Amino acid sequence: MFAIVSKRRIAPKEYDIWVEAPRIASHAAPGQFVVVKPDEHGERIPLTIADFDREKGQIRLIFQVVGKTTATMAALKEGQALQDISGPLGTPSEVENFGTVLMVGGGVGIAALFPILKDLKKKGNRVITILGGRTADLVIMKDECAQWSDELIITTDDGSEGMKGVVTDAMRAVVQRGEKVDRCWAIGPSIMMKFASQAAVELGIPVWVSLNPIMIDGTGMCGCCRVTVDNQIRFACVDGPEFDGAKVNWGEFMNRLRQYRDEEKISYDKYAEEVGDLSWL
Amino acid sequence: MAPKQKTPIAEQDPKERCHNFKEVCLGYTLEEGIAEAKRCLQCKTAPCVKGCPVSIDIPGFIKAVAEGDMPKAAEIMGQYTNLPAVCGRVCPQESQCEGVCTLGKVPGFEPVAIGKLERLVADWKYEHTSDAKPQLPGEKKGRVAVIGSGPAGLTVAGDLAKKGYEVVIYEALHAAGGVLMYGIPEFRLPKSIVQKEIQAMKDLGVQVETNVVVGKTLTMQEILAQFDAAYIAVGAGTPHFQGVPGTTLNGVYSASEYLTRINLMHAYEFPGYDTPTKRSKRVVVVGGGNVAMDAARSAKRLGAEEVQVVYRRSLKELPARIEEYHHAVEEGIVFNWLTNPVEYMNDGNGQLCGVKCIRMELGEPDASGRRRPVAVEGSEFVIEADTAIEAIGQGSNKVLLSTFPELNLNKWGYIVADEKTGATSVPGVYAGGDIVTGAATVILAMGAGKDAAVAMDEYITKKRASA
Numbered sequence: 198m199f200a201i202v203s204k205r206r207i208a209p210k211e212y213d214i215w216v217e218a219p220r221i222a223s224h225a226a227p228g229q230f231v232v233v234k235p236d237e238h239g240e241r242i243p244l245t246i247a248d249f250d251r252e253k254g255q256i257r258l259i260f261q262v263v264g265k266t267t268a269t270m271a272a273l274k275e276g277q278a279l280q281d282i283s284g285p286l287g288t289p290s291e292v293e294n295f296g297t298v299l300m301v302g303g304g305v306g307i308a309a310l311f312p313i314l315k316d317l318k319k320k321g322n323r324v325i326t327i328l329g330g331r332t333a334d335l336v337i338m339k340d341e342c343a344q345w346s347d348e349l350i351i352t353t354d355d356g357s358e359g360m361k362g363v364v365t366d367a368m369r370a371v372v373q374r375g376e377k378v379d380r381c382w383a384i385g386p387s388i389m390m391k392f393a394s395q396a397a398v399e400l401g402i403p404v405w406v407s408l409n410p411i412m413i414d415g416t417g418m419c420g421c422c423r424v425t426v427d428n429q430i431r432f433a434c435v436d437g438p439e440f441d442g443a444k445v446n447w448g449e450f451m452n453r454l455r456q457y458r459d460e461e462k463i464s465y466d467k468y469a470e471e472v473g474d475l476s477w478l
Numbered sequence: 479m480a481p482k483q484k485t486p487i488a489e490q491d492p493k494e495r496c497h498n499f500k501e502v503c504l505g506y507t508l509e510e511g512i513a514e515a516k517r518c519l520q521c522k523t524a525p526c527v528k529g530c531p532v533s534i535d536i537p538g539f540i541k542a543v544a545e546g547d548m549p550k551a552a553e554i555m556g557q558y559t560n561l562p563a564v565c566g567r568v569c570p571q572e573s574q575c576e577g578v579c580t581l582g583k584v585p586g587f588e589p590v591a592i593g594k595l596e597r598l599v600a601d602w603k604y605e606h607t608s609d610a611k612p613q614l615p616g617e618k619k620g621r622v623a624v625i626g627s628g629p630a631g632l633t634v635a636g637d638l639a640k641k642g643y644e645v646v647i648y649e650a651l652h653a654a655g656g657v658l659m660y661g662i663p664e665f666r667l668p669k670s671i672v673q674k675e676i677q678a679m680k681d682l683g684v685q686v687e688t689n690v691v692v693g694k695t696l697t698m699q700e701i702l703a704q705f706d707a708a709y710i711a712v713g714a715g716t717p718h719f720q721g722v723p724g725t726t727l728n729g730v731y732s733a734s735e736y737l738t739r740i741n742l743m744h745a746y747e748f749p750g751y752d753t754p755t756k757r758s759k760r761v762v763v764v765g766g767g768n769v770a771m772d773a774a775r776s777a778k779r780l781g782a783e784e785v786q787v788v789y790r791r792s793l794k795e796l797p798a799r800i801e802e803y804h805h806a807v808e809e810g811i812v813f814n815w816l817t818n819p820v821e822y823m824n825d826g827n828g829q830l831c832g833v834k835c836i837r838m839e840l841g842e843p844d845a846s847g848r849r850r851p852v853a854v855e856g857s858e859f860v861i862e863a864d865t866a867i868e869a870i871g872q873g874s875n876k877v878l879l880s881t882f883p884e885l886n887l888n889k890w891g892y893i894v895a896d897e898k899t900g901a902t903s904v905p906g907v908y909a910g911g912d913i914v915t916g917a918a919t920v921i922l923a924m925g926a927g928k929d930a931a932v933a934m935d936e937y938i939t940k941k942r943a944s945a
């Protein structure tokens with residue numbers, strides 16, 4: 198059992214928890230994830246390690262409620278526990294001093310971007326961060342990202358904060374004002390990653406994305422997480438989750454994410470019926 | 479003279495069982511078991527024993543059954559195997575103990591049902607043993623880490639615990655048992671049986687730590703610093719794909735994924751359990767081994783109207799256990815011999831709608847001595863399907879191996895280990911099971927674990943004496 202030591206609601210349907218997991222904390226690196234199975238009848242879902250504290254033996258998970266499993270996790274209180282967590286899984290990000298890096302995050306993907314940008318900053322990079330969302334209160338972790346960035350640009354679709362527009366507009370603006378960017382990471386909803394990758398290619402910047410296909414074991418045992426990158430089948434849980442965004446087959450990737458839409462709805466509706474009010478989410 | 483045929487055994491009716499996940503074979507009653515045991519000729523030479531990879535005293539335990547002395551039968555069996563309830567159910571007996579049985583060599587006679595008797599004894603034992611924990615040696619002779627909780631890992635752990643070692647098993651998944659839990663379906667091997675066998679190991683003092691992916695959660699270097707020796711039994715756990723066009727369409731699975739969802743994650747009980755799987759209508763399973771049979775029969779049980787197996791060789795070469803093939807046929811699975819998929823077809827929305835296949839014929843023998851299937855040009859045809867499951871084999875999983883380069887691997891990526899002892903290129907590190915042999919059988923994995931336990935005991939005893 199893995200006890201939840203703290204829990205915060207950071208945006209509508211978005212939660213930030215710290216969990217007791219000493220072994221995982223002592224081995225975690227930016228870019229890695231864990232697989233959580235909250236309870237006896239639960240499924241195994243991957244979540245990025247958003248941060249870790251080796252001394253306290255804790256890891257931080259930030260998740261968005263999108264279905265049954267994330268809703269059950271949101272319902273847990275401090276002091277309660279998650280039944281199973283395994284990790285740290287996946288290949289860590291390649292972090293070194295590249296010069297200037299452009300870090301592009303959207304939605305809950307910002308949680309996955311954060312540990313990488315923090316490490317890039319510590320390793321001496323000039324970090325320019327772009328965070329985007331539909332509206333201001335959906336852009337999470339602004340202060341923390343600002344703390345580890347040389348510059349923070351916010352974009353919102355409705356213009357409620359920062360620049361009105363989408364992250365790719367900001368990416369182009371950064372390059373147009375004369376920045377020479379050496380590397381880029383783009384993590385967020387798949388459609389954002391796809392367009393950010395295209396923009397990066399246009400701008401001549403190598404781009405990394407973190408793919409979030411459906412997973413079960415997270416150890417290369419089932420092949421459910423396969424993605425096509427550079428015309429080759431790769432298992433995202435072991436070969437990734439980070440890949441060259443310019444080479445990902447995005448259409449196929451997004452299609453595979455839809456595989457269980459019908460079943461996921463059945464599962465969520467049944468849960469909603471059992472627990473009643475979910476407006477607090 | 480003994481009856482010609484094996485004593486019949488009760489099975490669930492095929493029409494009924496193809497709609498549920500309950501065990502197919504219901505096992506012998508004591509009376510039936512005694513009758514079957516009496517068929518044994520008690521051969522002096524006992525070829526059956528040589529046919530068993532762990533050399534169970536088969537005539538010995540069968541004699542006890544014939545005499546109705548079940549405690550004695552259980553006692554004899556316990557000296558040789560840690561997983562009798564499992565092996566009695568899933569061993570390929572027809573090519574092992576029963577394949578060489580003297581009685582079976584007599585024209586018109588079937589061999590003694592050794593596997594079914596083994597199962598009877600094991601199940602009897604679980605029903606009749608008291609909760610009293612076994613007596614264990616007090617002082618520990620040393621500490622051993624076992625990585626992976628499949629049959630190889632469980633066996634080495636049990637044997638070393640009996641010899642007086644403190645043993646910790648590290649398992650990557652949330653449940654122990656390896657393929658016994660995530661691969662082989664409930665209807666062949668009830669998970670409650672696997673759990674009983676694991677509990678028996680825990681009663682011997684073995685500690686099982688789940689959610690530990692060695693190489694990630696803990697490194698081999700950390701383990702070696704804390705233990706006298708380690709045993710690597712991580713299985714052959716990464717699925718192969720043929721790589722034909724359409725492999726990443728929705729509706730195309732590896733058997734590993736398909737079966738893991740169903741077995742380990744209980745998807746057949748969705749939405750009572752959260753992990754979903756598809757309720758398919760028309761299913762094509764590619765392959766001819768036990769894994770393919772398990773996938774096909776599981777699909778049927780999930781309600782598929784039609785399940786077709788596509789195998790590139792013929793029935794004669796089918797690697798699956800013959801009993802499972804018969805069960806599959808009884809359950810209405812259709813077999814396409816000498817057929818191979820060449821493309822998974824897209825319905826236009828990224829969902830599988832058919833499997834394009836090609837007919838094969840057997841050509842010259844290949845390196846394995848089996849005649850090599852060759853495609854017949856122009857013989858393509860399409861099987862309509864919403865689900866395709868590839869069961870064409872597994873390869874070695876690199877998660878641990880890539881973090882432990884000191885270990886010598888062979889050209890297929892499996893660990894090089896001494897055949898008798900399991901010793902690897904790193905002193906104090908032993909290995910066995912599928913990660914050494916490539917995908918094999920439960921009993922071979924168990925045999926490897928037994929041999930390694932002896933060798934590891936010697937190694938640690940010597941090391942401690944010279945320290």
Ligand SMILES: Cc1cc2nc3c(=O)[nH]c(=O)nc-3n(C[C@H](O)[C@H](O)[C@H](O)COP(=O)(O)OP(=O)(O)OC[C@H]3O[C@@H](n4cnc5c(N)ncnc54)[C@H](O)[C@@H]3O)c2cc1C
Nearest residue numbers: 242243244245260261264265266267409410411412454461
């Ligand atoms: C490497 C990786 C890291 C991730 N990190 C985070 C994170 O830090 N925070 C976060 O909020 N989300 C993260 N995700 C996504 C998260 O795993 C899914 O949102 C979650 O599984 C949804 O479960 P559910 O039952 O609540 O929703 P469901 O209703 O079951 O699913 C909603 C959608 O989530 C996806 N999904 C469903 N099941 C799985 C599964 N087993 N594995 C992966 N995706 C699935 C599907 O696209 C599905 O349509 C990550 C995914 C991956 C692969």
Ligand SMILES: Cc1cc2nc3c(=O)[nH]c(=O)nc-3n(C[C@H](O)[C@H](O)[C@H](O)COP(=O)(O)OP(=O)(O)OC[C@H]3O[C@@H](n4cnc5c(N)ncnc54)[C@H](O)[C@@H]3O)c2cc1C
Nearest residue numbers: 626628629630650656657661692712713911912918919920
């Ligand atoms: C569907 C299916 C049906 C089968 N049917 C039969 C049958 O009828 N009869 C028969 O004899 N054989 C059968 N087999 C084969 C048999 O199950 C295997 O040969 C046997 O289980 C191998 O045992 P093992 O101990 O080597 O490994 P496994 O059973 O594969 O167990 C390995 C364990 O190690 C764990 N692990 C992997 N990596 C790590 C890591 N880094 N850290 C910690 N733990 C790790 C895995 O999660 C797993 O639990 C079947 C196999 C399958 C897949």
Ligand code: SF4
Nearest residue numbers: 530565569574575593
């Ligand atoms: S373990 Fe397998 S091979 Fe040995 S006697 Fe039992 S069924 Fe036969």
Ligand code: SF4
Nearest residue numbers: 518519521526579580
């Ligand atoms: S070979 Fe057959 S008949 Fe002979 S002892 Fe063994 S089981 Fe009995």
Ligand code: FES
Nearest residue numbers: 415417419420434
């Ligand atoms: S999640 Fe099973 S192989 Fe990646």
Ligand SMILES: [Mg+2]
Nearest residue numbers: 264265266461
């Ligand atoms: Mg879900």
